[in-house]
Amino acid sequence: MKQKLEDKLDRMLEALEHPSSFTSEELEYLFSDKECLENARAILYAKEALARKYVSMPDVNKEWEAFARAHKKQSKIPVIIGLSAAVACIVLCFLLGHWENVYGGLQVFEAKQVAHTIKQEIVNGMMTIYIPRGMQKEVKLPDGTRVILNAESQLTYNTNQFGQKKRIVMLKGEGLFDVVKDSLHPFVVQSGHLSTQVLGTVFNLRSYDEEEMKITLLSGSLKVVSLQKKNGLLIKPGEQAVFSDKQELYAFETLQAKEFTSWTEGSFYFDDETLMSILCELGRWYNVNVVFKNREAMNYRLHFKASRKESLSSIVELLNYVSKSAIAFSDNTIIVGK
Template sequence: MKQDSEDKLAHVLEALENPSSFTQEELKSLFSDKECLRYARTILYAKESLARQQIPQPDIDKEWRTFECHHKKTSIIPIIIGLAIASCIALFFIFSLSKEVEGGLRVFEATQTVQIVKEETVNGMTTVYVPRGMQKRLELPDGTCVTLNAESQLTYETSQFGQNERKVILQGEALFDVAKDSLRPFIVQSSKLSTKALGTVFNVKDYSTEEMKITLLSGSLKITSQQKTDSVFIHPGEQAILTNQQELRTVKIPQTEDITSWAEGNFYFDNQTLVEILCELGRWYNVSVIFKSKDCMNTRLHFKAFRNESLASVVELLNYVSKNPVVLEDRTIIVGK
């Protein structure tokens, strides 16, 4: 009997760690067992509790009151909006970019434009644009390899690149494997930070829906704020974050798998908020995301899936590990009751 319970616990742990390794029928069978379901809920509650203890919490009520003040109507609809707990999620971005809709808040919006990879050269500058739902790997003239994530853009000087400096301008997210050159540093210019490297591997994430993050896998980086004079040096396994107050801070990353898994065709979310997860899904599948409950956005999950799976399959997997119902309606993901 004890062995049977241990086996069930082992299966639940594996399902929560890597749900995409199970078939839909296997997951349904596993979580139809009351004991397995109890194990799963206990594990998820423990993870969320631990996250709340380890991560400083913002003043959610204050931010919510600020949002309400800017979104008053003559007929007030009781809308409960969620905010992410983590320091890595910028509440300012969530509220300023969200749109109030009937019964909830739209935190991500689908676009109607044609989604194609574009590469063009204008006035000596080459720009590569990767739309939602796609990624592209390219090699720069100096041998540096760049993998661009969905909804990202990279610009560099076409003929003069590498002669005096190696500089690129990035919007979105990219993984850089920089060719070594001790005489000419490699510079990534993003919206608010400048990153300088010689020969190294690092990931830059600069989307408007969240705080900017630069994660170093190997080598070393110097990161400088464009709006302030502060700069930081980071080492492998560290991440630089630009806060809402435009201050640079560094944190240790226990593992970088979740940071770079996108480049290998995977979704990997390790103790990340539901709003982060769903904005990422919205960007990849080009769908809108609406939260109906304030508490929904606070939830933290560990979740894995393959990017080549259908959105319906990913949402179904997500529902096995999420306490909050996630529903797909046409081109919109709706979260909460």
């Protein structure tokens, strides 16, 4: 009997961590055992807390209050030209009252009408590669360095000066870099307020405007420098550097560094991430709106993995099994709460 219970708990943990590996019928059967489900969640949360004990929790209440203050100060949201679509995840791109009237909640991500094509252009010697929502692309730089770019990302470099002294590129969004070693020409990635310098290494850099910047090192070594405070740090394989919303730069060891590149293999992977971060990532991939009716749900943390080939409806169904708040998908909008 004890072995049977342990086997069921193991299977429950597997279902919570990898729900897309189970059928809907299997998930429904497993999660019908509420006591076992709560025990599995407790184990999973404890494991995640241990792995992430140095990562600060986002102040969602502060963000929510900022949204509310912005709504009170202006009767409409001005049109902002030139901002990347990622900024829409932290600013209201429509009148907040409109969403309150329709959904009774707060929109945190906006669907965009954009061309579903990869674009590459050169202006004044600057090469820029644009990757739209819902797509990824591997590009090869003049020195042979490989970069896989995630959805809603852009990579820019000077075609005339690249490799003369340094190999400098600028990134917005997310990219996995496999850098060709060249000790005479350091490779530098400039993104936001950070500059990352390497010789030959493999690392993942994630820099969307609405998130903390994260650099995860898989092999080699790299130096990360804050352009504002001029301080820097060296990180080793298996470590992640984080630039917080408080402009603080720190590093910690991550137990699952390779999982941060799972997006290059067609998977969504979230380890102790807030529900808001998870749904904004889904919004970016599927190009849909995200609305929260329940502000507490924005701060719920989950461990979740699914295939990017799954339909959004299927992923929302999976999320409902592991989320504390009801999630629905209707009219091109993910709605959290009732």
